[in-house]
Each structure stands twice: as C-alpha cells, then as structure tokens.
Amino acid sequence: MGIRFILMVNKQGQTRLAQYYEWLTLEERRALEGEIVRKCLARTEQQCSFVEHRNYKIVYRRYASLFFLVGVDNDENELAILEFIHLLVETMDRHFGNVCELDIMFHLEKAHFMLEEMVMNGCVVETSKSNILAPIQLMDKTS
C-alpha cells in the first residue's frame, strides 16, 4: 500500500503534523509516534535515513528544526520516498517562502491541503508543484 503515515516533528519531539493512511487508535498513534521519534531523533547526520521499526520502515529527513518522518511498507522504494519528502518541502517552500515550523503550526490546514493533493490512500497522486498548489491558490484568491 506504500505510505502508511506522514509525521512532522520538531526537535523537541512535538508532533506538528500527523497524517495516517491506515487506522490506528489514539493510543496506538501516541505509542508509535513516541517510539519513532525517540529512535529517529537520536540519530546522527552520518547515519542513513532509514530506520526499521516494527513492520514499518521509517524514511526520514531533517530540515533545520523539523523532522519529516514517513512510515512505509518494507518493500517500498526508500530513496523515492526520501525525495518525495523533499518534494513536499519544496512545495511548501514555494507557497510559504522558505517554510519553517511556525508556518506549519499556524497554517496547519494548508499543510494538510498540500498533503491531500500529493498523497491519497498511501499512494503518490501528484508530483507537479503547480498542480499541487493550484487549489490553495484558488482559495486564497477567492477569500
């Protein structure tokens, strides 16, 4: 099925965005996020971007104070996901102009809109930045 969840977590381990593509109860989510964050945040720059956890593989990337963690199936193409994270960041950059943690915190809905355009049901839908941003721009214009 591909992508199971996408998390954005800051250096302190606080979740800034969480999007799941499979149903987990709140308890399970809390536990999972805690475990993953502990594992990934402890890693250094010299280590690889993949962490195996339970039956997921976590592909993660760090941008300044923000970690992007994507949980995928074990046989997903890791590098493709790694670059997909970068695509997401670039898309946010284009919209916010050098995106930072606060942008995502205060414009949570926009981050969600973008994700919504890019991933559906765990599969990549769209990789063209302008197509991704089109609905948001449309909305900004009307409001």
Add this chain to the structure above:
Amino acid sequence: MKRLGRAVVMEIFCFLKQGLTPYEKKKYVWKMLYIYMLGYDVDFGHMEAVSLISAPKYPEKQVGYIVTSSLLNENHDFLRLAINTVRNDIIGRNETFQCLALTMVGNIGGREFAESLAADVQKLLISSSCRPLVRKKAALCLLRLYRKNPDVVNIDGWVDRMAQLLDERDIGVLTSSMSLLVALVSNNHEAYWSCLPKCVKVLERLARNQDIPQEYTYYGIPSPWLQVKAMRALQYFPTIEDPNCRRSLFEVLQRILMGTDVVKNVNKNNAAHAVLFEALALVMHLDAEKEMMSQCVALLGKFIAVREPNIRYLGLENMTRMLMVTDVQDSIKRHQAQIITSLKDPDISIRRRALDLLYGMCDISNAKDIVEELLQYLSTADFAMREELSLKAAILAEKFAPDLSWYVDVILQLIDKAGDFVSDDIWFRVVQFVTNNEDLQPYAAAKAREYLDKPAIHETMVKVSAYLLGEFSHLLARRPGCSPKEIFIIIHEKLPTVSTSTIPILLSTYAKILMHTQPPDPELQNQIWTIFNKYESCIDAEIQQRAVEYFALSRKGAAVMDILAEMPKFPERQSALIKKAEVAEVDSADQSAIKLRAQQQTSNALVVTDQHSANGPPPTVPAVGPLTLVKVPSTSGNAEHTSEGQALTQPNGTLTKIDPQTPSEDLLGDLLGPLAIEGPPGAAVQPQQNAVSEVGGVPSAVDGAAIVPVGEYSNSVQPIGNINERFYALCLKDSGVLYEDPYIQIGIKAEWRAQHGHLVLFLGNKNTSPLDSVQALVLPPAHLKMELSLVPETIPPRAQVQCPLEVLNLRPSRDVAVLDFSYKFGANMVNVKLRLPAVLNKFLQPISVSAEEFFPQWRSLSGPPLKLQEVVRGVRPLPLTEMANLFNSFRLMICPGLDPNPNNLVASTTFYSESTRAMLCLIRIETDPADRTQLRMTVASGDPMLTFELKEFMKEQLVSIPTAPHGPTAPPTPPVAQVAQPTSPVKALTDPGAMLAGLL
C-alpha cells in the same frame, strides 16, 4: 495550546452548539484536529465535522472532508450519514467538489462506499470529458474501493480500459493509474497481460524524456516516482515473452544501470538512485542475461563500500534480495569481508541489513567464519539487536554445523554472552541434540562444567548446565573436579541466585546425581535429602511436586533407577528455531513479487538444510552399544506389566509422568507422542544409507554366534529411533515398537506360555497414501519353529494390519530370529531386517525354590557339563540390588537368603522347550565387593546344552550393559573366559559363604 485541558476543549465546543458563523465553525474544527494530533482524545465534534461536508461553500466543505477523513475511520457510523452528500458531490458538476469527495472516499471509504460509488468512480476515471485533476483522484479512489471489495472491478470489462488508461499523457493521471495497476496485477497478473507493453512504453517515454512537462521533471529526472512505479508494476508479471517488448525494456534498464553516476546534488543523486535500485530489482526479477546480472552484483558490491550511508544501506538490502537469484551467491561471497565490516557500522539500520545479508549468504563453506563473527559482535551489539542476533547465530550453527561439538560450543557461548536474549527454544534445542548424540554427551557435560566455574553466569546457563550435568555428569566421573559431590556443590551454589523456573531443573539434577552416585555417598544423600525436604512445602506446585517425588523415589534406592535414567532420545523434527524465524519473516498484506519469490526460495532452502540438520546424529552413534535397562525408550504407554510381582519394569508411561525433567511442554510432547502416527517429516528422507551402521553397532560381546548376521541394506529411508535399542527393550518386555520410520511403524505384542509364543505384529501405515509391495518373511533359527500368517500386500492409508506369528521353542539356543521386511512407498523401496525378540529368556518361567529343594538339586548336578562355572571379567560394576533386578527382568528369580554371603546371589528359573520340557535351572553368582568388574558365575541344569546357553546368555547380559564406552578412559575389556578356575582362591573360607562354597 499544548496543555489545553479537556475542560477548555469542551468549552470551545459549547460554542459550536450555539449558532456560529461558518468561519468560526471552520476554525474550531481545525482546532479540534490540532488537539487530536497532539494526542488528546476527541470524541466530540465529529458530528460537526461531518456536517460541514454538506456545507454549500468550498472552504467549509473542504474542512469537513479533510477533518472527517482524519478523525473517523471507515466503520464510523457518522460516515454513513454523509454517503449521499458524498455521492452527490461525486456525480455533480463541480470539479473541486468532486476532488474533495473522491479524496475522502479514497482515504477512508469502506465497503458500503464501494458498493454504492464504484460505478460512478469508474465512469469518472475513463470519462474523456473529465479533467486530469479529477481523474487522477478517481484512479486512487477506485483502488481503495477495489481493496475493500474486489468485485467492484469487473475484470473482463476493465482490462481494456486499464490498458487505455496507460496511454494517458498526463503524468499525474499516469502516476495514480500505475498504483491502481500494481494493486490489480498483484492479485491477477494473467488478466492484465495487455498492460505489460504499455508499462514498458511509459518507461521508455520517461527514460527518453519524451513529452515530459518541466513540472514533472525532478532535478532533471523525469518523474522518478512514476518510473519507480512502472518498474514495480512490471515485477508482478512473471516474465516478458514478447521479444520486442523485452528488448526495449532491457535497453531502458541497461541505460539506467550504466548511466547512473554519482552526482554532487543530493536530491538528484537520490532520485537517480531510486530509479537505479528499482531497475536492479526488476533485473533480478526477470533473471536477466548473465552479463547484466554480474553488472548488478558489481554495482551492489560498489554500493556496499561507499561512504554515503543511504546507498550502503540499500546496497546491502538489495544484495540480500539478490541472494534469491541463482548463480550469484558465489560472487556475493566475494564481498563477505566488506559485509562483516558493515556489521560494525555505527548505524544500527546498516548493521541490521548486514546481519540479514550474512544470515542469508551463510552456507556450509562459510558458516564457521560468519557465526564466529556474529558471536564476537554479540558482546558489543546493542540490546535492540541481540535477540535477533542470537537467534540467527543459533539457527546458522544448527543448520551448517561442520561438527556437533562446534554447535554445542556456539550455543554455550551464545548463552554466556547474551543469556537474556537467548530464548528457551535455543537451549531446548541444544539439549535435544546432546540427548540424541551419545558422542556428544561427555563433551557437552565437560563444557557445561567449565562454564559453571565462571563467577557469574546467566540463569539460562545454570539451567542448561544443570540439565546436561544431571543427565551426563556420570560420564565425567573420572575427571578432576567432576565427582558427583563436586558437581552437586557447584550447582548447588547457584541455587540461591536463580528464579523459581530454574529450581525444578536443579532438583531433577540433584535427583539424577544421587542416582548416579554408586555406591551411595551417605553424606551427599543427606545433603540432597535435606534440600528435597526443604522444598517439600514450597508454594510453587512444580517445585513441591518434584521435591516430594524425588525424595520418595531416592529413598527407594536402586530399585527405581530406571525412573531417573537418562532421557530417551527425542524424535527428529524441524527445529523450533527455524519455525520461529519463518514466522517472523511472514509479511504484511501487500507483497511484492520479489518478496514472494524470496519466501518460496527460503522455504526451499530450509527443506534442504533441514535434511542436513536431521542428519545431526551421525551414523557412528550406535557405537555406544545397545542399551538394556537404563535407556528404555518410552515408546509404549500400554506396556504390559511383565515382571511378575516386581515393581521393576514399570509401565514405561510412568517414566514421563514421574520424571518431570522436561523443560517445556514442547519437549514433553515429544516424549509422550512418539507412538502417535504423524505425517512423514520431510527431513527424514535421506540420501545416505546410514541405517547400516546401526546394525553394525552391536557390541562385540553379543556378536558372534548370538546374532544372525544381518546383511547390509541400502535404504533411503531413515529409521526413527535406534533399532538396536528397540530390540533390547523388547527383550525385556512383551509389547512395544520394533521399528519405525517416516512411513511405517511396526509394533509387537507377545504372549509366552511355556515353549509356545504367540506374537502379533502390528504394521501401521503412517501416511495418507497406501504402502505397496509389503512383504514380511521370517527367517527362524534352527531351534525355533515360526509361522507367520499372511501379510497383506498393501496397507491402506493410516491403517494398521495385525499379523499373528506363532513360535515354538525346540531346544535351548541363543540364536535370534530375523524378520525380513520390505515395502514400497512411492519410488522408495525399503527393506529392513529386524531381529525378533523371541530370545532365550522369553522361554523362562521364574520359580521360587526353597532351601530344602535347592540344595539337593544343586548337589545332584555335579560338575560339567551339567554344571558350569566361569569367572567373568569386565562386568559393568553394578550394585548388588541392581544386578538382582536385572536378573529378575530376565525372569531369573532371585532367591534371597539361600546364600548366607550377602555378596552372592542365587537364582532359579524353569526353562521350556520341546526337547527339554520344563527344566529347572539354578544359578549362583559370587561377587567380589572389592572389584565389582568381575564375578564368578555357576549355572546348573539337567541339560548340558541349556546350561551352556544360559551361562553364555547371562554373560552377555552382564557384560553388554552400557558402561564406560562414553568416557574416553575405559573401554570395556572383552570378557576372558576361564572355565572353572577361580582367579584367586576364595579367601572366604571363614565366612558363612564357605559353607555353600564347600558344596560346589
């Protein structure tokens, strides 16, 4: 905000209930999502979120859809309320509404949605009037609905449309259609053949960068995600037959393999390598030309040595997948040193991959190196990996052990270094191995003893060493520091440190040590009894039961020796560890073709290697010789009580009941279940003919005339259990298993009346298919008349056939009858020659003789040939009571009190045959308390032949009892027969025995 209490949240939602402006409503619903994201339970406001879906304006609708799909799952009741609105949005004219609705259904739509919306979604997907932004979402929405209910996609009608979809120009629509295709072909690749060339076309288009909008080019690479997806889809088709299609695909792949260079820009590099790794996977899947494969291996070899950790990780991962491809293992082995270096990488993810790869590439040739590397690494490995590491090392050691002592070394080291992470299965397995391999026992016991000297050892080590020493420490008795007492002391030192699960094992060990201490050491006995006493009131039922039982048993002395005897062998079977590893490898729902192949291959590999591990007990095993009393295989729960009036040969079923030695239910199952008919373990079929040596393993003492020479036979079927052991067991009892292999079990039940014997052979087919060409031929020795009733040629599946066999004893002889048995299973022709337990002692009837009857008889039979005397040397040192039991089990009745010398035994019995009729036999054994390895035996009867045969028979029994052959020190000296010449004048002239001696 983070600390926002539940109360505050509730307050917010009180506002929600009062009429809010749409803007406020929207704002609060987002806040709700935010709170939920922070991990607070939001079980209110769902209705508000769902109700926003039906709002007329886009912003509210959007919030409604997005928040609903985040908060609710597909089974939520509120979702049903929205189903109509959603449908209206999907079939409506507003494209943006369509997108929102499709996205939500695509994310959380359930079965109900699948049934009511699938048709509409399909229509949107193939509609030419729809814009790509709607169609790409329709594709993934359909994928969701298809997963919920595969029937929504009608294969016949859909194949062509799917193929059409792949002609699409828009990359967005192609990307999502490709995901849909992957799901469809993973379930049914045959139906979607027509899509294969289209995938190749898409790939070509991307590879050549034809007609790819700038927007979809990522750092100069045309949509790497679509390339990856297309190659993934191709991996679900088993092969590509169309030569043109194949050629163009290989061109593309070749270009990717050759044309991917390392570039400075990280993102470009990653994206290019994402495509490259997928291409590698596809090449492996297609099992391409040799040249291309070696290219792949070379590339991977390069990758595992680069500095960039991501590439190194993926190199190792893909090399592990590569192991499934035939013919490349050797080239992978060339990288072994590099892989071992990766095992020490600072990154756990990479170490994991390296471990997996090492595990996968291990075979007999490199097992020693790899396992030793793993062991070395174990002491520094982080905790997260130790369990996996130790399990894998244990499995490899078992699968590929060049010799078994190495296996024992590895496991003990493993326990020593990572006791916490060694599951019980691992040490159970080593116990099984040691129990089944006599050669290994002294070594394992000595090793266990060594580890006990360490100052602090892990509890698992205490368990395994206590168990091994309890069973086999008597094999070490002559080594320094290994006397029963010393062993007891060193084990007992550990008692205060162990948990309740280990205490029962220690108690069993004490009981066994006590049993093996002959002659009994009163001090040790008292110590151990004190311990048993102490635990008699233990709150733990298991401990208490053992303490009480062992105490009672050990007070009975040697009479109950065989209850505490060594454990019988475990039946060979698949290692629990390997099973465990298999379970761990079972994967989640969606499996790629490579994974599936990988699993098939591993399971094949396991079958092959299992045969190897089943080979474990090497053919040399029976060199130890047959076992008479001590090791009675607990095969017959229904054994008849044969020894009249004596509690000696207890029904063997009790052995397992009384002796709770087994550390787990699993092992207990083994003990209880050897008779159970079960399917043939694949492992038991062996190419070698090692059953031969089992027959050859008869000890020299019994050899010679006593045994009808049994020719070598070359069977491909390995018997279960030791044929000799089974035979000797049956000499002592009247029912049990004579022979067993994976296909058949031959049981025997006998009744003896004077010179007549009535035996029944039970031929049980263990399989679900019939056994053909069954033939049984009895080859009786000259002194026996035997008649076997007709044996059917075919034994139906899972049936048991009974064949009565009548025996008449003509005259005394020790020769043995042989059953020549053969059958055919499939292509296997199996032929075995089995000795039948119609032996001399079966025609004996114990008789009690009083002193008044005995002495006149004894005197009247004066001198040879009716009375023979012999000094037998090399006798296994047995305490007198035990020897008395041995005689009783041969139906020679010990008459206590006849001989005033307590070191002597007098026995009487009646022998029946046609020629002799009932014939009284009298036996006297004089033992020397100073040297129990020799004794003087006098046998008297009214028939010279009987006297001779009986004397020889007893001599065999006294000498052939398994004794020191375990230890390297004292091989049993063959008995020197000196007729009627006492070695030293019996200096007992003064003792009361002299009175009897004078009569001789």
